[in-house]
Amino acid sequence: MNNIARTNDFVVRFANVNGSGSASANNLFAKAIFRMGVPVSPKNIFPSNIQGLPTWYEVRVSDRGYLARRGGYDLAVAVNGQTLLRDYLDLPPGGYFLYDSTRELSADFDRKDVTLLPVPLTELCNTAFEHPKLRQLLKNIIYVGALASLLDMEFTVLTEAVERQYAKNAKLAGPNIKALELGHDYAATHLAGRCQLKVQRIDGVGERILVDGNTAFGLGALYGGATVVGWYPITPSTSVIEAFEKYCRKFRVEQDGGRRKVAILQAEDEMAALGIVIGASWNGARAFTATSGPGISLMGELLGLGYFAEIPAVVLNVQRAGPSTGMPTRTQQADILSSAYASHGDTKHPLLFPSDPRECFEMAADALDLAERLQTPVLVLSDLDLGMNDNLSPPFTWDDGRRYDRGKVLSHDDLEQRQEKWGRYLDVDGDGICYRTYPGTHPAKGSYFTRGTSHNEYSGYTEDNVIYQTGMERLTRKWQTAKSLVPGPVLAMRDATSPLGAIFVGSSAAAAFEAFDLLAEKGIVINAMRLRAFPFADEVYRFIKAHRQVFVIEQNRDAQLRTLLVNEGDVDPAKLPPVLHFDGLPITATTICAQIEALLSSNRQTPTQDGGRR
Amino acid sequence: MSSERPVFRHPQAAKNSAGYSRKDYEGAISTLCAGCGHDSTTNAIIQACFELAIEPHRVAKMSGIGCSSKTPAYFLGRSHGFNAVHGRMPAIAAGANMANRELLYIGISGDGDTASIGMGQFAHALRRNLNLNYICMNNGCYGLTKGQDSATADRGSAGKKGEPNPYSAIDLCKLAIELGASYVARGFSGDKQQLVPLIKGAFAHNGLAFIDVISPCVTFNNTSTSTKSYEYVREHIEATNTFDFIPLQQEILAHYPEGTSQEVVMHDGSIISLHKSEAGKEVTSRRLALDGLEEEKAKGRLLTGLLYVDPQSVDTHDIVNSTLRPLNTLGEADLCPGGATLAKLMDGWR
Numbered sequence: 001m002n003n004i005a006r007t008n009d010f011v012v013r014f015a016n017v018n019g020s021g022s023a024s025a026n027n028l029f030a031k032a033i034f035r036m037g038v039p040v041s042p043k044n045i046f047p048s049n050i051q052g053l054p055t056w057y058e059v060r061v062s063d064r065g066y067l068a069r070r071g072g073y074d075l076a077v078a079v080n081g082q083t084l085l086r087d088y089l090d091l092p093p094g095g096y097f098l099y100d101s102t103r104e105l106s107a108d109f110d111r112k113d114v115t116l117l118p119v120p121l122t123e124l125c126n127t128a129f130e131h132p133k134l135r136q137l138l139k140n141i142i143y144v145g146a147l148a149s150l151l152d153m154e155f156t157v158l159t160e161a162v163e164r165q166y167a168k169n170a171k172l173a174g175p176n177i178k179a180l181e182l183g184h185d186y187a188a189t190h191l192a193g194r195c196q197l198k199v200q201r202i203d204g205v206g207e208r209i210l211v212d213g214n215t216a217f218g219l220g221a222l223y224g225g226a227t228v229v230g231w232y233p234i235t236p237s238t239s240v241i242e243a244f245e246k247y248c249r250k251f252r253v254e255q256d257g258g259r260r261k262v263a264i265l266q267a268e269d270e271m272a273a274l275g276i277v278i279g280a281s282w283n284g285a286r287a288f289t290a291t292s293g294p295g296i297s298l299m300g301e302l303l304g305l306g307y308f309a310e311i312p313a314v315v316l317n318v319q320r321a322g323p324s325t326g327m328p329t330r331t332q333q334a335d336i337l338s339s340a341y342a343s344h345g346d347t348k349h350p351l352l353f354p355s356d357p358r359e360c361f362e363m364a365a366d367a368l369d370l371a372e373r374l375q376t377p378v379l380v381l382s383d384l385d386l387g388m389n390d391n392l393s394p395p396f397t398w399d400d401g402r403r404y405d406r407g408k409v410l411s412h413d414d415l416e417q418r419q420e421k422w423g424r425y426l427d428v429d430g431d432g433i434c435y436r437t438y439p440g441t442h443p444a445k446g447s448y449f450t451r452g453t454s455h456n457e458y459s460g461y462t463e464d465n466v467i468y469q470t471g472m473e474r475l476t477r478k479w480q481t482a483k484s485l486v487p488g489p490v491l492a493m494r495d496a497t498s499p500l501g502a503i504f505v506g507s508s509a510a511a512a513f514e515a516f517d518l519l520a521e522k523g524i525v526i527n528a529m530r531l532r533a534f535p536f537a538d539e540v541y542r543f544i545k546a547h548r549q550v551f552v553i554e555q556n557r558d559a560q561l562r563t564l565l566v567n568e569g570d571v572d573p574a575k576l577p578p579v580l581h582f583d584g585l586p587i588t589a590t591t592i593c594a595q596i597e598a599l600l601s602s603n604r605q606t607p608t609q610d611g612g613r614r
Numbered sequence: 615m616s617s618e619r620p621v622f623r624h625p626q627a628a629k630n631s632a633g634y635s636r637k638d639y640e641g642a643i644s645t646l647c648a649g650c651g652h653d654s655t656t657n658a659i660i661q662a663c664f665e666l667a668i669e670p671h672r673v674a675k676m677s678g679i680g681c682s683s684k685t686p687a688y689f690l691g692r693s694h695g696f697n698a699v700h701g702r703m704p705a706i707a708a709g710a711n712m713a714n715r716e717l718l719y720i721g722i723s724g725d726g727d728t729a730s731i732g733m734g735q736f737a738h739a740l741r742r743n744l745n746l747n748y749i750c751m752n753n754g755c756y757g758l759t760k761g762q763d764s765a766t767a768d769r770g771s772a773g774k775k776g777e778p779n780p781y782s783a784i785d786l787c788k789l790a791i792e793l794g795a796s797y798v799a800r801g802f803s804g805d806k807q808q809l810v811p812l813i814k815g816a817f818a819h820n821g822l823a824f825i826d827v828i829s830p831c832v833t834f835n836n837t838s839t840s841t842k843s844y845e846y847v848r849e850h851i852e853a854t855n856t857f858d859f860i861p862l863q864q865e866i867l868a869h870y871p872e873g874t875s876q877e878v879v880m881h882d883g884s885i886i887s888l889h890k891s892e893a894g895k896e897v898t899s900r901r902l903a904l905d906g907l908e909e910e911k912a913k914g915r916l917l918t919g920l921l922y923v924d925p926q927s928v929d930t931h932d933i934v935n936s937t938l939r940p941l942n943t944l945g946e947a948d949l950c951p952g953g954a955t956l957a958k959l960m961d962g963w964r
Contacts, residue, residue, distance in 0.1 A: 035964075209963035223956070225949040227941040228712045230705065251951045254937055261948055263712035263936040268738040272705035275698075275735070279709025282696060283674070283717075284942035287709060305699050395960040398953040404946060438942060439674040439694035439710070440717050447671060449687055449695040461687070 003115055004074050004094040005196035008038050008063035008204075012147070013073035015080045015087045016140070019051030022079075025140030026057040028165075029147060030390065032157045033061055034210050036201045041067040041510075043389050043586060048235070048328045054083045063204055067392055068511035069385075069586040075197055077143055079121065088114065096195055098143060098150075117191055119146045124182050129175065138179040145183025150195040155184060209357070209395050213386040214290075216357035216396065217316050218243025220364025221288050222251060225404050226314070228287035229264040230276025232295065235328045236384040237318035240290035270295035274302040274313065281312040282450065284409070284438035286368045288314035293322045293335045296342060296379075303377050304343030305452045307475070310425070310434070312371035312407070315339075315379045316364060318387040321584040330584030331384035333506060334556035339379045340534055340564055346472060350482050351534040352380045353505035357393035359532075360386065366487070372407035374482050375433060383555070385586040386507040408435045415445040424448040424459040425471065432478030479535060486533035489540055498525040499548035502579075502596075503540070505531045505561060508587050512553050515592035524600065526551070534564065541569040544576070549603075551596055553579040555587050619643055632667040639663045639670060641691040645684070651803035651829030651844075652682055652751045656689045658806050659720070659749070662813035663690065666861055673718045674710055678703040678732055681758055682724035682751035682829070690720075701732025704739035707746050708930070714940040715931050718817060719745065725752040729765040729784045736786075740793040743821040745929040747813070750786060750824070751803070753831035754842035761834030772839035773831075787921055788907050790824045791900055796927035797823035798903070800918045802847055803830065807856075811886075812920060814859040820881030821927035828916070852910050854919035855897065860885040878925050886920065897923055 004010070012029070016022035023044070030042040041060040047053040060070050075096040078087040085108055088097055093113035099105065101118030109116075125139040148155050159177050166173035217240045221229075231241045245264055252261040263280075267273040273289045280287035291299065296317055306313045319335045321327035339351055352367055354360040363380050371378040408429075415422065415437070422445070425434050434457075437446035448459040454468045455461060462468070494516070504512045509530050516526045529543050544550050544565070552562040559578035566573045579595045581587040619640060627635040639660040644653050663673070670692035677683035679700035686695040698706045707721045728736045728750045739746065754767040763771075766786060767779040790798045797819040801809040809827065816823030828847050830836050836843045841850075861884050876897060878886040888897060896902050903922035910917040937944075 209960050211963040219959070223950050225944075225946065227944060227949065228709055230709060251955070252949070259935050259937045261937050261939075261941070261944055263931070263934050263941060265708060265712065265742070265930070265934070267705065268734050271702060272708075272735055272738065275702045275705025276709035276712070278698075279676075279696075279706035279711075280713040280941075281709070282706070283710040283713035285709075285713030287713070301699055302702065396956055398950070398956045400953045402946075437694075438714075440672055440714065443669060443671045444692065447692050447694050449697065451697040452699060453697070 001113055001115070002094050003196045004092070004096075006074070007198040007200050008061055008202065010061055010075065010197045011070050011073040012059045012061070012075045012077060013087070014057040014059075014077045015083050016055050016057065017080050017082070018046055018049060018053050018055040020140070021137040022055070022057070022140045025144050026059070027390070028141070028158065028161055029144045030059050031161055031210065032148070032153060033059070033199055034205060034392070035157050035161065036154060036199055037203050037205050038063060038199060038201070039065045039067060039204050039392055040210070041069070041392060043069050043385065045585065046329050054080050061199060063202055065204060066510070066514045066589070068514055069588050071588040071590050075195070077147070079140070079143065085109070096197065098146065115194055117150065117194060119143060119183065119186055119191070124186060125179070128178065128182055134175060138175060141176050141179035142183035145180035146187040146191070148180070149184045149187035150191060151197055151199045153199045154201065155180070205392070207395050208392050210390045210392055211357045212239070212388055212390050213354065213357045213360040213382050214239040214318060214388060215243040216360035216393070217290065217364045217380075217382065217387070219247055219396070220361035221316070221368070222247045223361070223398055224286065224365030224368040226286045226288050226368060227262050228276065228280035228285045229262070229289065230267045230273040230287070231264070231289050232267050232270045232273045232291065234270070234292045234295050236320050236388045237290040237292045237295070237316065239388065240316055240318065270298040271302060274299040274315065277313045278302055278306050278311050281371070286372070286404070288316060288364070288368065290316040290318065292318050292320045293338065294325065296335055296338050300343045303349060304345060304347050306377040307343065307347045307349065308345070309450050309452055310375040311450070312375055313377040314367045314371050315377060317379050317381050319381060319383040321582075327584045329384070331507070331586055332555050332582060332584065333381070333383055333508065334560065334582070335381065336554070336556070336560035336564060339381060348479065349376065350374065350378045350486055352378065352487065353532055354380065354382055354386065355506050355509040355530060356386070357391050358396050361396040369405040370485060373405050373433070373485060374478065375407060375436060376478070381506060383507050408433055410435050410437050410441070410446055412442050415442045422446060423457040425455060425474075426457040427474050427477070431481040432474050432476070433481060483535045483537060486535065488537045489532060489543070490530045491543070492528040492530070494520065494527055495525045496527075498527055500525065501527045501529065501543060501547035501550040502553055503529050503531060503543075503550055503561070503565070504553040508553050508555055511587045511589045511592055514589035515596070518589055518593050519596060524596070526596075536565065536568055540565070541571060544571050548575070550576055551579045551599070552576050553587075553592055555581050557582045630664055630667040632669055634664070634667070634670065636660065636664045638692065639690055641686070641688040644688045646681060647833045649832040650681070651753060651831070652685050653688070654803040654806065655749065655751050655809070655827050655829050656685050658809040658813055660689050661806070661810050662817065665810070666814055666817055668718060668817070673720060675720050675722065676703050676707040676710065677722040678724070678727035680724040680727045680756070681831075682722055683727060685751070686722055701727050701730070702735060703727065704732065704735035704744070704746075704748070708739060708742065708744050711744055711746060711930065712936070713942040715745070715936070715938070716940050718747070720747045720749065723748065723750050725750060725754060725764040725766040725786075726756045729786060737793050740790055740795045740822055740824070742930045742933065743794070743796055743927060745820060745931070746822050747816040748822055748824045749813070750826050751829040752786065752826050752842070753829050753835055754840065755831050755835040757831050757834060768841040771841040772837065773835040774833070774837055776839070778839070785907065785911075786824070786826045788904060791903050791922050795824050795922070796821040796924040798922040799824070799920045800826045800828070800916070802828045802851060802918055804844055804848060805851070805918070808853065808918065811857055811859040814861070815857070815880070815886050815920060815923070818859070818861065818880040818882050818884040819923070819927065821924070821929045847916065850914060850916050852915040852917050854906060854917050854921060855888045857886050857888045857920060860887065878923055880925055881927065886923070888920065897921070898925065
């Protein structure tokens with residue numbers, strides 16, 4: 001039997017029961033690898049359930065720095081009876097199966113090409129620990145200890161992690177370290193030499209951090225100066241607000257009296273959540289909400305109001321698999337169209353697409369600037385994979401010289417000094433963006449009436465056809481201005497002469513770049529463009545023009561990003577073959593490679609009319 | 615359409631203590647039907663603001679959609695206004711109020727806007743006790759879409775179309791008290807003498823002040839078969855109390871009218887002195903307020919006046935413990951922890 005033998009390049013899959021406290025043990029394992037300097041990418045695959053259903057946690061270890069889900073696993077840590085057999089059968093030949101040997105495996109477990117790693121977890125735990133509640137938690141820590149021995153990990157990295165985690169609760173550190181030792185010693189004594197997967201310290205992480213995108217969103221909104229939040233709980237966005245609130249308790253408390261420099265309202269639904277944001281922004285506070293697909297649907301009417309009445313708003317959309325309730329705990333990039341064109345009538349909204357936690361942090365803060373500069377709702381599209389999983393990310397930085405861009409707002413003195421008549425919807429600068437005032441600014445000047453119905457340049461009600469159309473055309477002008485303000489695409493050219501390109505956004509990036517490496521090994525050279533915002537820069541269409549074929553890689557069924565590209569620019573749809581992944585799990589490089597190779601081979605079979613040279 | 619009023623002002627027009635004349639509280643000319651109850655309510659708002667000497671620019675007018683929600687264009691022309699989305703005034707008012715707690719907020723809604731499409735937001739604004747003067751102009755029908763019954767139409771009542779409404783009515787005042795409102799009143803657009811003090815009391819209240827104003831629709835629901843017609847309401851009205859509102863500035867000079875049986879000191883120090891028709895009805899008792907509404911309803915009467923008030927009311931800002939400074943005035947120094955702090959946070963994720 002050929003065991004899989006690899007160092008710093010493998011996947012461990014933990015199979016647990018949700019609600020059993022496995023998350024902290026599994027995190028401990030991932031963090032230890034990270035602290036050994038090895039790039040690591042943990043992904044939680046969990047059910048829409050609080051307790052009792054199967055949950056998996058995949059840890060990809062990759063010295064080459066590939067952080068996408070790889071697909072498949074080399075070592076299973078199988079501690080969930082419900083999925084034990086499936087976890088065993090899905091192992092590749094040469095894989096490893098760590099299980100709780102307190103109970104013997106049934107006759108079904110008869111593969112000859114899998115190495116068993118039996119550890120009597122329950123027995124070890126029950127012998128060592130009295131407390132029934134602790135037992136369940138520490139059983140998980142025991143397998144982490146065993147893994148440390150099997151994978152040759154530095155044991156002190158784990159013990160230090162535990163000490164750091166329980167710095168404020170030393171009572172808990174002791175039992176955790178004891179559990180680690182139990183597992184470690186058992187594996188060292190009984191399973192030595194059985195596992196050929198190894199972790200070896202390298203310098204592959206550098207300055208990077210390990211953090212989830214939702215925490216980054218919350219922190220970015222705090223740094224960006226948000227003071228009002230309206231929100232409604234929805235997976236997978238809830239932890240954005242939890243993080244924001246946590247940091248507000250830390251950084252937004254007044255010295256005298258302990259009042260908070262923030263107002264967070266849990267709303268009755270997503271309509272109210274966005275209503276709160278729009279009301280606050282109208283009145284000059286920076287405000288945001290976080291939601292997911294169904295929330296965007298409910299916010300539709302108010303997004304139209306925000307667009308037409310020109311009120312800033314920031315919506316952080318952590319996408320999940322839809323439609324309807326869909327798969328609330330699985331990932332997708334399937335709200336691209338519903339976000340871009342949300343609402344009735346002619347509406348479109350700037351979108352930002354972060355692809356790692358640093359961009360989540362930056363774009364949450366940038367969105368607050370953009371929304372106020374453009375006086376319109378701005379949506380930032382993350383997803384469950386980026387939002388809820390720990391992602392390896394460059395560290396966040398903040399320039400202390402940065403000032404919030406509050407956009408075109410007239411102060412009391414501005415109004416006082418103004419000679420010409422002010423109009424709320426008067427395009428003085430020709431960029432489609434007009435000057436606004438906050439309520440209460442001046443006793444006699446600058447008040448206006450905001451409405452979702454059509455209005456003239458002085459915000460008076462009108463049904464005049466010419467005035468209405470002129471106003472809509474000005475909003476188009478503003479959209480052109482938006483193009484120059486949103487972050488541009490990131491280009492990765494491998495070979496300017498290659499006819500092949502690819503476009504993608506957000507969390508698809510890691511898998512896409514890995515796929516291009518794999519394809520390059522086969523002589524398929526792909527130039528890449530990662531989009532960071534909508535409206536699309538002209539550069540995007542130049543990139544498409546410069547290539548014969550541009551694969552649009554995305555995580556939804558209906559090729560929504562591709563639809564948006566086709567809809568918004570002068571492009572032949574045939575030039576944009578879709579590469580799609582939409583099973584609810586994060587996209588893999590393998591999927592992308594397979595689809596691109598299939599598309600290229602079908603090219604060869606059915607040449608285009610001009611002989612394939614386009 | 616709304617058109618502006620002439621700017622001419624009589625040089626001798628009386629001014630209030632803030633130096634404004636009554637005209638300064640007016641807005642554009644109403645485009646509602648002649649005789650609409652909403653215009654009388656609008657006038658009562660103007661009168662209350664004038665008498666309270668509120669600076670017009672310190673008020674923000676919020677509304678939803680419907681005939682009633684158009685009225686913010688017709689009063690306080692110097693104030694910012696926001697005619698929002700159907701049923702969503704409370705949330706937008708909540709956001710606005712969170713941004714700047716120093717302004718006064720008046721929210722105008724109607725029975726369709728409040729009792730149907732906006733019921734959820736109405737309920738939750740009450741729960742949060744948003745510091746908002748919430749006036750519902752209640753005519754039992756949808757005027758802008760030509761007279762459909764609303765959820766406050768009484769069962770059996772018939773408007774212009776002649777078909778009796780088969781559904782039971784929602785009593786917004788009862789509901790408001792049930793849901794934790796801290797100031798609940800009912801007025802009648804045809805009784806300005808009662809309505810103006812109710813609005814003044816609402817401005818002094820720290821929290822959500824809800825006023826259900828029965829405000830007949832002359833075009834679609836003023837028939838002899840309607841229970842929201844001028845005639846019916848006049849005949850069936852029962853005032854729980856009449857009262858004088860004594861603003862804070864006048865407190866020391868106040869002469870308490872004779873026969874006062876209860877005084878309520880409001881959050882800002884203003885005083886509401888109630889003239890009771892019957893002794894023993896405590897306006898600060900939620901239970902007695904509900905009993906009163908039920909009793910009068912059983913008699914086929916519509917109870918008006920100040921129904922319930924909690925003078926110790928705590929508003930949303932104090933519930934969420936937000937700063938006393940307007941949040942919209944805070945800048946980078948207050949809000950952003952800075953680069954060095956961020957660098958330290960990074961270590962926690964290594």
